[in-house]
Amino acid sequence: MPTTSLQTVERALGVLLSYSETRTEWGVTELAEAFGLSTSTAQRLLAALAEQGFLRVVPYSHRYRLGPALWRMAMLWERTGGLAALADPVLTELAATTRRTAVFAIPDGGHVRVVAAVDGSSGPPRSHLFRGALYPAHAGAASRAYFAFLDRVERRALLDDRPFGRFSDQTPADLAALETEFDNTARLGYALSEGEYDTRTRALGLPVRMGTRPVASVSMIEDVASQPDDALLDHLVALEAAAGQLSAALMTRVTRAAAPSAG
Template identity: 60%
Template sequence: MPDDGVARPRSPLQTVDRALEVLLSFTERRRDWGVMELAEAFAIDKSTAQRILAALAARGFLSADPVTRRYSLGPTMWRMAAVWERAGGLAALAQRVLEPLAFQTDRTAIFAVPDGLHVRCVAAVDGGGPLRSHPLVGELYPANAGATSRGYFAFLDSNERRALISGRVFATFTGLTKVDEQELERLFVETVAQGYAYSEGEYDYATRALAVPIILRGRPVGSLSLGESKYPARPDDIRDHLPALQAGAEQLSALLDNRAHSAAVARQTRVTRSH
């Protein structure tokens, strides 16, 4: 269609896409929007911003503060999140990465997310050794013991990490567990420098683990790790599988950020416009 300078109304699909963009703009740092703020951020007029916000609020996706007239996420988001989680949620999504990773490396693959001063295993798939995934799901790994937790905590902003850890009393699990705050910080710094976490016998004398962070929009949101029992001995080193683990972390990050689907939609849009 030629560009004759005449403004035309947005199609229904464009309007829906813009409304979804507004929902996706909410983050830990951006928890609410005012009408003028939204209009400026999205380069739309005030009336359009008001209509989008009001429509989302009418369906419960947003909630409007009657005093400040600012919009934050509403109860429908909670309900949809609950439905998604009951349908498998994060665990089902992670399985797409964990299953091929466990098969390729012959180790148990674990996806864990933060839970206070721990990370919690939300999904795991067995490798070929005696380490079984079933008891691992739901297990909490403390910040001071093991690669699975260090693969997350080390990559936090250092000030955020210190605020979490400072003054805490940590439990000792084995003779290799670090409980001194300064020792832990040195270990976190070393982990960031090498780009991955490795542990042997810190949380359990009989296990080793290798972990990398799951990064979403510049922030760690969890860890992806490989675990193995030290007995019986294996012909290869678990660290040999670091490239596969890093590739898995990138795949999982893309799934969590919906990048694969977004790229496919963009490709289809380009194809459609070219015909």
């Protein structure tokens, strides 16, 4: 591929990867300044991405936001393995090392949804598959490991006025009790639960972050009947390593490609 064409591809990818929660749109002039481009080059680049559906033009302001082609590609990525394929090797190593079931979950409204899980040799016993399961924010370490590290205002917006189903006597009964659990989790740096969602199991969870923001959780689950009370905490270091590996897998390509470059 000619050098000029390769530079164009790299610029286009850099523009797409520069979008974030704090950078939701670009104007032509500010993009040109940030990437060290001429205004005409920035205009052509943005227009070409919009023509293919990767960006869309905001009416009246003529600024560019992410477009529907990215949604289509994200759906295709998920149908062909997606996050599960990314997480499976990490979870397989964690389950083999600790003998506990390893679970990776992502936020889904007021729940987390399991996208990957690998059974440990010591259980826990279960009659259903973890993958695809929804865990509510108020019950269990897998969900608390994510929600406890969210900004409090954002968390309350998701959880206010939601019903709190009781799965056992250990399930927090209301938002005040849950916020206490969230505060304790944030202070400790990890989530530990027993019998909140399933009376037969105990779980230990950590947030998976992109930068400082939690985007998922990774947790280990064990059978209460066959394991001592403090057994999970013996594997906290292994869980921390898995959380770090998952964060790195999510961040690597963005970190390398997102920064504007001159030229």
